[in-house]
Amino acid sequence: MSKEMLEIKNLKTSFRIKDNYYAAVDDVTLTLNKNEILGIVGESGSGKSALAFSVMGLHNRAKIEGNILFKEHDIANISPSKLNKLRGEAMAMIFQDPLTALNPLMIVGEQISETLILHKKEMSQKQRKEKVIDLLNKVGIPMPEHVYGQYPHELSGGMRQRIIIAIAIANKPELLIADEPTTALDVTIQAQILDLIKTLKDDIDAGIILITHDLGVVAEMADRVAVMYAGQIVEIADVHTLFDNPLHPYTRSLLNSVPNTQEGQEELHVIQGIVPSLSKLPREGCRFAARIPWIDDSAHEENPVMHEVAPGHFVRCTCHNHFHFPDESKEDSTHGIS
Amino acid sequence: MGFLDVEDLKVYFPIKGGLFNRTLGNVKAVDGVSFSIEEGKTYGLVGESGSGKTTTGRAIIGLNDITAGKVSFEGKDLTSKKSKTSAVRKDIQMIFQDPYSSLNPRKRVLDIVAEPLRNYEKLSKQAEKQRVGELLEMVGLSPESILKYPHEFSGGQRQRIGVARTIALKPKLIIADEPVSALDVSVQAQVLNFMQDIQKELNLTYLFISHDLGVVKHMCDDIGIMYKGRYVEQGTKQDIFENPQHIYTKRLVAAIPDIDPKNREAQKQFREEVQREYEHSYNDYFDNDGLAYGLQSVSDTHLVALPEKG
Numbered sequence: 001m002s003k004e005m006l007e008i009k010n011l012k013t014s015f016r017i018k019d020n021y022y023a024a025v026d027d028v029t030l031t032l033n034k035n036e037i038l039g040i041v042g043e044s045g046s047g048k049s050a051l052a053f054s055v056m057g058l059h060n061r062a063k064i065e066g067n068i069l070f071k072e073h074d075i076a077n078i079s080p081s082k083l084n085k086l087r088g089e090a091m092a093m094i095f096q097d098p099l100t101a102l103n104p105l106m107i108v109g110e111q112i113s114e115t116l117i118l119h120k121k122e123m124s125q126k127q128r129k130e131k132v133i134d135l136l137n138k139v140g141i142p143m144p145e146h147v148y149g150q151y152p153h154e155l156s157g158g159m160r161q162r163i164i165i166a167i168a169i170a171n172k173p174e175l176l177i178a179d180e181p182t183t184a185l186d187v188t189i190q191a192q193i194l195d196l197i198k199t200l201k202d203d204i205d206a207g208i209i210l211i212t213h214d215l216g217v218v219a220e221m222a223d224r225v226a227v228m229y230a231g232q233i234v235e236i237a238d239v240h241t242l243f244d245n246p247l248h249p250y251t252r253s254l255l256n257s258v259p260n261t262q263e264g265q266e267e268l269h270v271i272q273g274i275v276p277s278l279s280k281l282p283r284e285g286c287r288f289a290a291r292i293p294w295i296d297d298s299a300h301e302e303n304p305v306m307h308e309v310a311p312g313h314f315v316r317c318t319c320h321n322h323f324h325f326p327d328e329s330k331e332d333s334t335h336g337i338s
Numbered sequence: 339m340g341f342l343d344v345e346d347l348k349v350y351f352p353i354k355g356g357l358f359n360r361t362l363g364n365v366k367a368v369d370g371v372s373f374s375i376e377e378g379k380t381y382g383l384v385g386e387s388g389s390g391k392t393t394t395g396r397a398i399i400g401l402n403d404i405t406a407g408k409v410s411f412e413g414k415d416l417t418s419k420k421s422k423t424s425a426v427r428k429d430i431q432m433i434f435q436d437p438y439s440s441l442n443p444r445k446r447v448l449d450i451v452a453e454p455l456r457n458y459e460k461l462s463k464q465a466e467k468q469r470v471g472e473l474l475e476m477v478g479l480s481p482e483s484i485l486k487y488p489h490e491f492s493g494g495q496r497q498r499i500g501v502a503r504t505i506a507l508k509p510k511l512i513i514a515d516e517p518v519s520a521l522d523v524s525v526q527a528q529v530l531n532f533m534q535d536i537q538k539e540l541n542l543t544y545l546f547i548s549h550d551l552g553v554v555k556h557m558c559d560d561i562g563i564m565y566k567g568r569y570v571e572q573g574t575k576q577d578i579f580e581n582p583q584h585i586y587t588k589r590l591v592a593a594i595p596d597i598d599p600k601n602r603e604a605q606k607q608f609r610e611e612v613q614r615e616y617e618h619s620y621n622d623y624f625d626n627d628g629l630a631y632g633l634q635s636v637s638d639t640h641l642v643a644l645p646e647k648g
Contacts, residue, residue, distance in 0.1 A: 043522040157387075186386040186549065191593040191609060213522060216552075216595030220602055239599045257527035258597060259556035267534075268527035268556070274492045275522075 005207050006032040006175055011066040013054045021063055022278045024050040026231040032207040039222030040211045045275045047231040048211045052177045056093050057083045089119040091175040092168035097184050098160035102152040108163045109148035115170045135166040158189035169200055177209045194221055215258055227251045230287040237313040247320040250288050286317040294326050340374035347371045347407035349397050367393040369567035380544040382558030390567040391547045395513045399430050428458050431509040435516040437496035441488040447499055448484040454506045473502040494525035513545045551594050563587050568630040573640035583642040585623045588612050
C-alpha cells in the first residue's frame, strides 16, 4: 500500500565558511511514500530549508554527501542536465514568499507556461494556453482568462501563492516540496491554501514534504512528522503519535511553548539558551544537551543515534528516558511507552 | 472616563494624482474606531493585513496624523497639536514588530536604550550608564552588554533590548505592534512571559496588536476585531472565543490550525460550516460596499457590528 518514492540516506549538506565546511544538515535519513504528507518542523536555523534545497538540487555551492534516491537517480550525484529534466517535471517546489518567487515583469500566464515549454515541447501554443487556464481553474482562481494576462503585483498574496502552486503542479510532479507555503499569508487565506494542497495531493497522487515552523499547520496537514534540531532529525513518528506521545526533550519543549488556544495556562515554557549557530554546533554528543542543563550528563549518549522505540517512531539519543521539565518532579517524567 | 479612550477615530490617506497632483480620493485605513482600555489590562487588536490595526496603534502614539476623532489618555486630549511635544507622549511607548530592523545596527546598546532618556531627562554620563544597566538587567540581559552592537544578539534578545528602550521612561501604556510575529515559538514564549512579568511589576497597560489569535488569547483580557478599517466585534476574551457573533470573527476563529491532530475532521467540518454560513449570510453582516455595520451591544461587554434593526 505505502510505496517509497524518495529515500534520503545519511545526507550531509555542508557550507564553506572561510576554510572550513560546516554541516547545516547532518546525517539525515528519511523516506517519503506516495500520496503522503511528511511534515518537517523546526525553528529557524534547524536546517529544514537546507534539507529541502538539497533534495531539489538548489545548493550549487554546498558539499553534499550521502544519497538522495529518487526515480532511479541519486540527486546527490547527478549531472545538471539530468537534474534540470527532473526539476519542474517529476519534482517541484512551492516557495515561501510568493512575491519574490514570481517575476514582476511577466504576466502570470506566461510564467506558468514556462514550465510547460521546457518539459512538454510537443504542446502547441493553443494547447498550452488551454492547459494554463485549466491549471488556474484547478487552484481556485476566479476568472482565469482575465488573470492569465495580469502581472503579479495586481494579485493579492493568497492569489499569488495559488499561481506558485499552479506552476508547481503544472507537470503533475511526483514529489512536491512546500517550504513554509503559508507563512507569509493571513490565517483565513492560510486555511484555504492548506486545503488546496490537500486536495491536490489526492488529485496528482504526489508525495509532499511540508516544511513549517507552525506546529498547528503540521497537526492539521501531515501524515508523518520529522522534528529537526541543529541539522539533525531528533524525532520522527506518525502525526498522532508525535502529538500524543512526544518523547524527545526538544519536541516536548516545543509543544509546551505554544500558546494553547484550548485552555488558558499562565506561563509558557521557555527553552533555555539559543539555537547554536552553524559554526558553534557541538559535533559530539547530544546537540540538545546544552539547552536542558538540569538533566544529568550521563543521561545522554556519547554518539546519539536514532532508536526505534515503537514501530515507526524513532527518537535520537537516550536522554528522553530521563527527561523532565525543571518545574515538575522526576516521577512524572518516567512515562515511557505503556 | 477611562485610561485610554479612542472615540470615532478616523485615519485617511489621500490618493494623489491627475493634474496638479490633486487629491482624488481617500484610503480609509481607519474608519470610525472607538474603544477604551482600563489601566493595567491588556487589550488585543486583531485583524488581517490591511485591516487598519497597525494604523490605529500608530495614530494613538502620534506616528500617523489623525483625520478625525478623539484620543484621550488619562483625560488629556492627544489629538491637539500641542500634545505632540508634550510630556504625555512620554507615558506612551511602542514595541515594534521586527527586532532586526527596529534597532540601529551602527549604535551600541547603550546609545539605543539611552536615546529616550536623552530626549526627556538630563542625566550625567555616569547616571545614564547606570540606568541603562538597570534596564538591561530588568529585561534579563547582563549590564556588560551595553557596549555591544545589535548584531551580536539573537532575535529574542534583540526584542528585549527593544523592550528595555520602551520602558526606559517608565511609560504607562505600551503599544505592542506584533511584538512576537518575527520570532520562533520558543523565543516567542520567552518574550510573552517576560511582557507579562513586567506588566505586573510596573503596572503597565498594553495595546497588543496581532494577527495571531492564539497569542492574543493567551495575553489579552479584552479583544477588538478589525476588518477593512472598522470594528466588527469587541468583547472580553470569553465573548470572542466562546461566543463569537459576527461571521468574520467566526471565520477567524475557525481558521486557527488546531494543535491536536485528533480534531482534524471536526475542525474541517466546523470550517466548512462557517464557510457556508459566510457565503449564505454575507449580506446580513456587510453593507453594499463590503464594510461592517455600526456596533450594537449584545451584552454589557460584547459589541457586534450588525445592521440596525428596522
